Amino acid sequence: DQQVKQNSPSLSVQEGRISILNCDYTNSMFDYFLWYKKYPAEGPTFLISISSIKDKNEDGRFTVFLNKSAKHLSLHIVPSQPGDSAVYFCAASESLGDMRFGAGTRLTVKP
Amino acid sequence: GAGVSQSPSNKVTEKGKDVELRCDPISGHTALYWYRQSLGQGLEFLIYFQGNSAPDKSGLPSDRFSAERTGGSVSTLTIQRTQQEDSAVYLCASSLSGVTYNEQFFGPGTRLTVL
Numbered sequence: 001d002q003q004v005k006q007n008s009p010s011l012s013v014q015e016g017r018i019s020i021l022n023c024d025y026t027n028s029m030f031d032y033f034l035w036y037k038k039y040p041a042e043g044p045t046f047l048i049s050i051s052s053i054k055d056k057n058e059d060g061r062f063t064v065f066l067n068k069s070a071k072h073l074s075l076h077i078v079p080s081q082p083g084d085s086a087v088y089f090c091a092a093s094e095s096l097g098d099m100r101f102g103a104g105t106r107l108t109v110k111p
Numbered sequence: 112g113a114g115v116s117q118s119p120s121n122k123v124t125e126k127g128k129d130v131e132l133r134c135d136p137i138s139g140h141t142a143l144y145w146y147r148q149s150l151g152q153g154l155e156f157l158i159y160f161q162g163n164s165a166p167d168k169s170g171l172p173s174d175r176f177s178a179e180r181t182g183g184s185v186s187t188l189t190i191q192r193t194q195q196e197d198s199a200v201y202l203c204a205s206s207l208s209g210v211t212y213n214e215q216f217f218g219p220g221t222r223l224t225v226l
Contacts, residue, residue, distance in 0.1 A: 034214070049214070099215065103153030
């Protein structure tokens, strides 16, 4: 039961351009959403989060947008840098502790 | 150490053997989580501990999987009679509290290969 879906397994973007990573969820009870970034051979690291009372959260080059009616969130990275190349996981949480992750999107930023 | 640590980093075992994976969370973090990532798959939730108790065991794939946490700190994930489909990277994470929405800090993972 895949409650969090990242339908694009990979994305390639030119350096300096915008990267847009998408995530869809099915559980309307989810009320907290996070993005994690993962480099090879390392554990995921937290990137940015948003609660359901907001529709946008910005942190430097990273912005997360939440559309609750569409059960959709997206991560925008602008401008993209080669060091942003990694796998990005979307995660959603309903309540205590339980967090569900998507399958990840591999972002490649080309110089 | 400052982060979540896991051991071993790699484990190769034969089908049918038992394995034990260890996780040391960040000191003071009361919540601890186990996930696994199979080849080409996302992170699959296995189990969550709040202190020493496990309020959510819903993700354990079969009764061959068990986990415990003692002293509110170290956790071990045990897989009995391993099967080839158990091959995956097993990730542990901890957070300050499972009561509020806290960021989870992940360890580097244990890569398990069942031959």
